Amino acid sequence: MPHKCARCGKIYDDDSPELxxxxxxxxxxxxxxxxxxxxxxxxxxxxxxxxxxxADDFKRLDREFGIDLxxxxxTIHLDLENLxxxxxxxxxxxxxxxxxxxxxxxKVGEGVYYIDIIDxxxxxxxxx
Amino acid sequence: xxxxxxxGWFRRVFGKKKVIKLGLYGPPNAGKTTLAxxxxxxWTGEPVGRVSEIPHxxxxxxxxxxxxxxxxxxxxxxxxxxxxxxxxxxDFEEFMQHGLTKEAAQQRAKEATKGVIEAIKWLERVDTAxxxxxxxxxxxxxxxxxxxxxxxxxEIPIIIVANKLDLQDANPDAIKDAFPQHHVVEVSALTxxxxxxxxxxxxxxxx
Numbered sequence: 001m002p003h004k005c006a007r008c009g010k011i012y013d014d015d016s017p018e019l020x021x022x023x024x025x026x027x028x029x030x031x032x033x034x035x036x037x038x039x040x041x042x043x044x045x046x047x048x049x050x051x052x053x054x055a056d057d058f059k060r061l062d063r064e065f066g067i068d069l070x071x072x073x074x075t076i077h078l079d080l081e082n083l084x085x086x087x088x089x090x091x092x093x094x095x096x097x098x099x100x101x102x103x104x105x106x107k108v109g110e111g112v113y114y115i116d117i118i119d120x121x122x123x124x125x126x127x128x
Numbered sequence: 129x130x131x132x133x134x135x136g137w138f139r140r141v142f143g144k145k146k147v148i149k150l151g152l153y154g155p156p157n158a159g160k161t162t163l164a165x166x167x168x169x170x171w172t173g174e175p176v177g178r179v180s181e182i183p184h185x186x187x188x189x190x191x192x193x194x195x196x197x198x199x200x201x202x203x204x205x206x207x208x209x210x211x212x213x214x215x216x217x218x219d220f221e222e223f224m225q226h227g228l229t230k231e232a233a234q235q236r237a238k239e240a241t242k243g244v245i246e247a248i249k250w251l252e253r254v255d256t257a258x259x260x261x262x263x264x265x266x267x268x269x270x271x272x273x274x275x276x277x278x279x280x281x282x283e284i285p286i287i288i289v290a291n292k293l294d295l296q297d298a299n300p301d302a303i304k305d306a307f308p309q310h311h312v313v314e315v316s317a318l319t320x321x322x323x324x325x326x327x328x329x330x331x332x333x334x335x
Binding site: 083091092095100 | 214215216217218219220221230233234235237238241244245248251270271274275278
């Protein structure tokens with residue numbers, strides 16, 4: 001069954017090497033739909049395109065991979081944000097993105113982001 | 129960037145004596161502030177910041193300016209910058225395990241997160257970095273690898289400090305194996321063991 005990249009939405013066939021190596025956008029988490037009698041591949045792709053990661057999916061990822069994350073100190077990032085407030089007093093920081101010089105982006109809800117434009121612009125000025 | 133190196137050479141040859149901004153980087157509880165205090169006490173007689181067993185005690189960049197270090201036949205003028213510990217995750221429950229109330233722990237988490245971002249922003253301004261690691265912990269972490277990789281990309285001289293040599297399960301060789309391309313100095317910031325060797329390395333490699 002086709003898979004969809006959880007970050008950029010690109011669709012891949014079942015046997016695509018990207019499912020193992022990671023999507024061209026760098027993400028390694030994919031959405032797929034279980035096979036259902038009477039639903040062909042075209043319908044699956046259509047349905048998959050509409051499907052997005054929801055809070056429950058993130059909770060499931062945290063539940064299943066949270067222990068590994070604690071051990072390795074790695075983080076899961078499927079979105080634009082490099083600072084994530086999981087809960088009051090709980091944060092995840094994408095240090096790789098921040099060190100690269102990306103502006104500080106915080107997601108405060110589905111489809112709502114805060115971008116530190118002053119910081120982003122001062123970085124641009126310094127580079128220029 | 130090669131121009132940065134060239135500019136540094138011109139400054140050294142023709143410019144006035146440069147004040148080296150020495151940044152202490154590393155994960156929380158690696159002993160950065162203990163080391164900063166040791167360096168500062170040795171050369172100025174004053175400490176830099178407070179030390180605690182609770183992670184993220186340093187949540188703002190602590191500075192000690194105009195430290196004059198004499199080692200390996202050289203005289204260096206440094207501004208010491210003790211950075212907040214860099215982490216990928218900050219969780220208030222960790223602080224509650226050290227006896228903090230929920231509210232105090234949540235506030236500390238907020239300040240610690242801000243501190244991580246501050247430390248990263250300061251990367252643009254440091255001249256030389258001491259990357260402090262706890263010798264009793266596995267060095268192959270995302271934090272250590274990202275810090276080292278980023279400093280390398282910026283061509284900032286790196287000295288790795290394998291700290292906490294005073295602890296029985298210290299294994300500084302694991303750090304040497306993990307980062308063979310860098311100078312690793314084994315020290316105990318707490319007891320001062322081999323800190324003189326570190327001054328020698330700073331005199332040799334800081335610019």
